Amino acid sequence: MVPVSIIQKEVPESPELYSSKSILVIQDMLMETFMNLGGFHEVVGRPKSVIIKPNLVEVPFHTTGGSVLTDPRVLVALIHLLKDHGVADIIVAEGKSVNLKHIHSSAIDAFNKSGIGHAVRKAGGRLVGWDEEPFVDVPLPDGEVLASVKVPKSILDSEYFINVPKLKTHCQTEVTLAIKSMQGVFGVDDKILLHNEAFPWKMMDMLKAALPDLNIVDGIICGEGYGPIYTEPVKLNVIVGSKDVVATDAVCGKLMDIDPIEVPITRLAMVQGIGEGELSKIEIIGDSIEKVAKRFKRANLWNPIGLHKHIKVFAGCACRFELAQIGAAVRRLELDGKLHLLKQDVCLIVGSKAPVPVKNYENVVIVGDDAMDHPWYGKFQFIPGCPPLPSVQIVHAIEQYLDKN
């Protein structure tokens, strides 16, 4: 049986405004997690250097109630615990978001802007932005879609690697937990690579090169709905921990009422033997799944067809990754309070073999590399990419047609 710890406790205060009161509660939860897994030194050993990867996908532009980024209090509590157990060098590292690829910004900027940077430094951790660090090309003799993968040198140099994702739903991958969070380890150019239906295979290859030693999932304030960025908060007050990345995701999925079989990256990791995803072979230690679980809203409107009467999506063979990008753009316009200003039709041609509309639309955007086979390609604005990243390009394309009077 593969052990997975679940600890639920009432955590006071918030990720934005907190004191030692909530840090101490979370520290207790982490200590209990290590005890459930066999004891701190039995789990971690006695490393001198530890690297921690939070989920810092992108600092949201809107209010999310703490449902998007790893809670800084979890990182602070974890750093305190590691220091108390003799770890001298504690790195907290993340890469640059693919959505910021063309913007003069860095992972360290995101750390600072989110408040995580200050919290980590104050607790005695060292920040590293992988966009400013060297990578090592790791050969993958048993790779499936990658013959080698570039891994940040700081992960390879550290003696122990702790993955600290946020518990959330996701518009492209159903959930984002311990496996999906590893997308952040890729360099910014490699993040774009295979960000389509081949994505689960890409993540398997990364796990072969840089498997986390331990996964601590921040489920204090979780995210439901249109994750990873446009989530709504759910206060679950839970920390889930396991050495097995697949068991972690299988259990965290169940906490949202999502079976492992519903999540392509979890089920692929199961059959690939990366870890244990069969719930009958996982031993839950601490609080039960039944006690903690809640049905989370899914990111179920990822297909944007019919989401808005003036956004006319004509899709042919288009994958979920691209359709969800358009769904994300619609949501962003809605959250920005701009969607009601759209009073004229915008026609989006998406994917290969998309139909040719009978009407002569004036406002047309051709979206994604596959749509280059469309007869209208070359006559209208084109957003390239597979998928087009960042999705804010689609936002800007639609914004041109807003009625601002």
Ligand code: SF4
């Ligand atoms: S071009 Fe778009 S629809 Fe085609 S595979 Fe890439 S992301 Fe999917």
